[in-house]
Amino acid sequence: MQRYVVQRLWHLVPVLLSVSVLVFLMVHLVPGDPVQVMLQEYGSPAQEAALRHSLGLDRPLAVQYGTFLWRLLHGDLGRSIHSGRPVIAEIALRLPYTLWLTAASMAVAIALGLVLGMVAALWHRRILDYAAMIAALAGISLPSFWFGLVLILVFSYYLRWLPAAGADTPWSLILPAVTLGTSAASIIARLSRSSLLEVLRQEFIRTARAKGVNELQVLYRHGLRNALIPVLSIIGLQFAGLLGGAVIVESVFGWPGLGRLAVDAIFNRDMPLIQGIVLIAAAIFVAVNLCIDLLYALVDPRIRYS
Amino acid sequence: MLSSTRGSGTAETGAAGAARPVRALSHAAIGLRRITQHRGAVAGAVLIAGLFLGALMAPSFARYDPTEPHFGLRLQPPSAVFPLGTDSFGRDILSRLAYGGRVSLVVGAVSVLVSFAVGLPLGIVAGYAGGRTDNLIMRAIDVWLAFPELLLAIGIVAVLGPGLQNVMLAIGISGVPGVCRLVRGSVLSIKEEAYIEVARAVGGTAAHIVRAHVFPNVLAPVLVLLTLRLGTAILAGVGLSFLGLGVQPPTPEWGAMVAEGRAYLQQAWWVSTIPGAAIFISVMGFNMLGDGLRDALDPRLH
Numbered sequence: 001m002q003r004y005v006v007q008r009l010w011h012l013v014p015v016l017l018s019v020s021v022l023v024f025l026m027v028h029l030v031p032g033d034p035v036q037v038m039l040q041e042y043g044s045p046a047q048e049a050a051l052r053h054s055l056g057l058d059r060p061l062a063v064q065y066g067t068f069l070w071r072l073l074h075g076d077l078g079r080s081i082h083s084g085r086p087v088i089a090e091i092a093l094r095l096p097y098t099l100w101l102t103a104a105s106m107a108v109a110i111a112l113g114l115v116l117g118m119v120a121a122l123w124h125r126r127i128l129d130y131a132a133m134i135a136a137l138a139g140i141s142l143p144s145f146w147f148g149l150v151l152i153l154v155f156s157y158y159l160r161w162l163p164a165a166g167a168d169t170p171w172s173l174i175l176p177a178v179t180l181g182t183s184a185a186s187i188i189a190r191l192s193r194s195s196l197l198e199v200l201r202q203e204f205i206r207t208a209r210a211k212g213v214n215e216l217q218v219l220y221r222h223g224l225r226n227a228l229i230p231v232l233s234i235i236g237l238q239f240a241g242l243l244g245g246a247v248i249v250e251s252v253f254g255w256p257g258l259g260r261l262a263v264d265a266i267f268n269r270d271m272p273l274i275q276g277i278v279l280i281a282a283a284i285f286v287a288v289n290l291c292i293d294l295l296y297a298l299v300d301p302r303i304r305y306s
Numbered sequence: 307m308l309s310s311t312r313g314s315g316t317a318e319t320g321a322a323g324a325a326r327p328v329r330a331l332s333h334a335a336i337g338l339r340r341i342t343q344h345r346g347a348v349a350g351a352v353l354i355a356g357l358f359l360g361a362l363m364a365p366s367f368a369r370y371d372p373t374e375p376h377f378g379l380r381l382q383p384p385s386a387v388f389p390l391g392t393d394s395f396g397r398d399i400l401s402r403l404a405y406g407g408r409v410s411l412v413v414g415a416v417s418v419l420v421s422f423a424v425g426l427p428l429g430i431v432a433g434y435a436g437g438r439t440d441n442l443i444m445r446a447i448d449v450w451l452a453f454p455e456l457l458l459a460i461g462i463v464a465v466l467g468p469g470l471q472n473v474m475l476a477i478g479i480s481g482v483p484g485v486c487r488l489v490r491g492s493v494l495s496i497k498e499e500a501y502i503e504v505a506r507a508v509g510g511t512a513a514h515i516v517r518a519h520v521f522p523n524v525l526a527p528v529l530v531l532l533t534l535r536l537g538t539a540i541l542a543g544v545g546l547s548f549l550g551l552g553v554q555p556p557t558p559e560w561g562a563m564v565a566e567g568r569a570y571l572q573q574a575w576w577v578s579t580i581p582g583a584a585i586f587i588s589v590m591g592f593n594m595l596g597d598g599l600r601d602a603l604d605p606r607l608h
Contacts (some may be wrong), residue, residue: 014445015449015452017453018449018452019449019452019453022449026461026464026465029465029466030465030466030467031377031466032465037467038320045484131435137590137593137594137597140593141384141532141537141541141586141589141590142586142589143541143544143545143548143561143582143585143586143589144545145545145548145561145565145582146564146578146579146583146585146586147573147581147582149568149578149579149582150562150579150582152571153346153571153575153579157459157571159450167605176512225597227507240454240455240457241453241454241456243457244455244456244457244458244460245456245458247456247457247549248330248545248548248549250457251548261462262460262464263549263550263551265464266463266468266551267550268466271464274461274464278457278461278464281453281454281457282452282454282457282506285452285453285454286452291574
């Protein structure tokens with residue numbers, strides 16, 4: 001296992017370095033003069049020169065990247081052009097909200113997805129199966145921003161059960177988490193259904209039943225535990241969907257997370273802030289996938305030795 | 307059980323079909339029959355046909371100008387005059403919906419084309435060439451995948467600036483890794499088939515083998531992915547327009563229409579919810595057709 005961990009960590013080095021190069025290049029890929037774009041053409045020549053110098057854009061590309069990487073390793077992502085505050089401070093302020101939201105959505109997705117998938121598999125080709133799979137199909141096709149608005153309309157405006165926006169009470173988390181988690185729940189439902197069906201067809205299930213193990217035990221100890229292994233592998237991928245989807249869902253619910261910060265940064269053409277957010281999101285995503293891979297290897301010993 | 311026997315059957319008819327064009331036709335006919343017998347696929351195809359028809363015929367049933375405001379007719383509820391009501395500028399929602407469908411369809415189609423134009427050749431080359439070429443391409447794809455898809459699209463729009471063209475490019479580019487990985491996987495499994503070995507043994511060049519034997523056999527999974535990606539791309543497109551990064555007002559577009567109606571959700575529910583429902587139904591159509599195609603053409607895919 002230790003060798004596997006070291007190996008996986010070692011693989012991350014080139015990926016993270018390439019990510020840093022791409023994020024660094026973002027400023028240079030802006031069509032036209034990035035400084036003029038960032039100042040939205042309102043800057044005087046002196047302001048432009050000052051910004052160019054403070055961003056280091058007047059130095060050779062390799063030197064710029066070296067500085068960028070050096071600062072990055074010291075936790076310095078530069079300063080936001082709009083607010084003038086350090087990018088890392090802006091992100092630190094908003095990141096917890098996004099982490100809460102994605103974690104809650106993931107919980108919704110796993111709970112709902114597993115229940116739907118199990119119900120569908122156990123009642124295979126019966127009405128409950130079809131109902132669950134139609135629900136999953138609908139869940140994948142839902143535009144999250146619209147689903148969120150419909151939930152607000154029903155649960156905030158008509159029933160007055162839950163707040164429509166903001167992050168003032170723990171109740172505020174429910175609607176955004178359900179909105180964001182639904183699509184991932186649908187994908188988990190589909191996969192856990194087909195995975196459970198596959199496992200229930202295996203010889204060892206028949207053996208367990210034949211030797212008189214009660215049905216619940218068969219399902220839990222032999223069925224579910226084996227069926228969950230492939231499901232685990234897509235949870236990491238679903239996390240990517242949640243991080244991206246958070247941008248939209250946060251805008252719908254006025255949730256003060258990274259996604260809202262990103263959208264504001266785009267409208268302000270605040271490149272350092274955008275770079276910082278993209279970099280942090282990629283790093284989180286890579287870290288989550290690493291954890292899932294390690295967990296996967298822990299659950300399924302075949303992976304460690306291949 | 308059924309799926310595994312069907313899977314090997316597909317591969318065999320594919321092999322014979324590549325050698326004799328007459329059999330290839332019947333192979334396609336079998337696929338077509340399976341599709342028309344799949345209830346979900348037919349329902350999806352009907353939804354999509356309706357969507358296309360609505361977008362094509364927009365000028366004939368849109369009774370009003372989709373962009374011209376009429377401030378005396380703001381937020382009218384659905385009625386005989388305005389079947390789906392009016393928005394906060396007094397514009398007929400049905401007319402805007404019809405023209406907006408065109409934009410969403412074009413965004414979906416163009417971005418999927420971009421994904422496949424880059425991902426398909428990359429996947430074929432990586433899968434067929436193998437070795438260092440494969441390694442190089444897949445390492446690049448790994449880096450690409452380090453960015454969550456929608457976030458990558460948003461990042462690209464951030465660099466290029468908001469606007470419809472940039473949105474299509476961004477969604478297209480962020481979809482490349484998925485296409486590349488699927489195509490590479492399919493090519494890898496086809497490469498091991500006996501007919502490829504035969505083609506190589508009789509002196510076929512790599513270019514010929516790819517064109518005549520590999521490409522026709524990856525078509526089925528590519529078609530399935532293409533259909534499913536259309537749904538995803540439309541969703542991403544309306545999402546970015548909802549955020550204000552896509553089309554700019556007053557152009558009608560479904561995501562932007564939902565965003566415009568948000569402020570009036572309580573007093574005029576129809577402004578936001580109707581275009582949202584249109585998105586939902588269209589994407590569902592593509593997903594149903596894609597799932598049906600997958601069941602019919604390639605049961606091995608999941």
